[in-house]
Amino acid sequence: MTATPAQRFSDTAGDYAATMAPALAPVAAEVVRRAELRANQSVLDIGTGTGTAARLALGEERRVIGLDAAAGMLEIARREAPGVELIEADFTRIPLEDASIDVVIAVHALLFVKDRVAALREWLRVIAPGGRLSLSVPGPGDVVPSAVFGEIYDRYDVEWNSNDYPVPSELAGWAGEAGWIDVKVDADPTTAIPLRDEAAFRSWLRVGRAVSGWSAERIAAFGRDLMAASPSSADGSFRIPFGTIYLTARRPA
Template identity: 35%
Template sequence: MTDFDAHERERWTGRAAAYERSFGRLCAYPAEALLDAAGVRAGQRMIDVGTGPGTVAALALARGADVVAVDAEPSMLTLARRTAPGATVVEAVLPRLPFPAGGADAVVANFVLNHVGNPAAALAELCRVVRPGGRVAVTIWPYPQPPLQRLWGEIFTAAGGETSADLPRVAPERNFARTEEGLAGLLAAAGLADVQCATLAWEHRADAEDWWAGPANGIGMLGLLMERQPVAVRERIRQQYDLLSARYRDADGLLVLPTAALLASGRVD
């Protein structure tokens, strides 16, 4: 486990409810497309790695698949049992999964490679547990960032927040470009065939208080940055959040935030 992995485990501990309220619906958007890319259908055995609150697992169950839902965070698994009661729920941490080689027809990982310190090793493990001819499908957030993600940076800058140089990061030699070409290259390097990668773009609609609740409750890197700010700066961040997010409000008062994700898939030979 890398230092980045240790940071991720600490960052997500006990935060499933805050995630479900804030970022959970955002991350749910590509779920059906992810399952399509993995070719998930009735009768297949699918492993949902990094299941979170179980959104993807529940949709796979609705397709008639036999689903195993995996996550490293126990509080997420509690939600997954509620959301996807027909799934087998397993606690495990990439890059080690407690499954035999070639036992699954498909593996999906929705916004998981963003959260591991060795993406290539994690992807290799996803491939290991899929039978020849089966498929692996993953999503990540792109870089350069779309407007939704850039908004938080604008807010921190306007509030005079400190963005520490010592933030946990994936080691450069283990990282990859968060672009269509970079993600496709990662899958190809893992030995996957028929690799495809596309950008999914959509507008995320969210209640402003729910969207604020993610970083305010310590979710992800934004949450870590928020925790490191003095009280006065956190108050200014909230003021700038209200000010700068106002341009994205619709007539009903909801935020309408343009965003995008990368979806890639490939076949195990």
């Protein structure tokens, strides 16, 4: 039986916390900044993972709820984000009342559901009239690891499809179709995943179990080939290109 994305991320939560969580922290901070939070608001972080964005949203008497379908992620979030209410649930079936949330934020969560319009419609359901949405997704497809390193992925028979990642106009279209208004979208192709060494590469590769079932030797070889093809920073760390698209919108009043 094929594992669900929630199971895969639950099983690799430790690797996510060591690599992706710190790598996505600047993106999470930007999503929270664009949410334009105010005091005493209720905030729902969809796909909270280890709680990075939810933790940043705390303060000023705000109620912050982190929702994720991966139990292993939430176990870490309980330690990393005290003060955040955590819910284990599917992104498309949120166990909250209609119009009960002021702001929805989501960092790289939307693409883990097949029907993105249906998901955005469900997120609209729980937000109050006039409430605000701020999210990010990886993309466009030419600045994500599987595209940048496509030849290496092919050599190791790693399945990938750059069409899985939207262009900004496509993301905006999904939001509009779901009922959101005042939709604004822009892309930052310069964001990247910094990895300090070969061990960090192996940890990153295990996230989501893209290399599930591989031998340690095969994972190490794949990591070394990616390292050889990756640009490096002045501090010696490697940077995996991982572009980001940001979207903000609001529910009609």
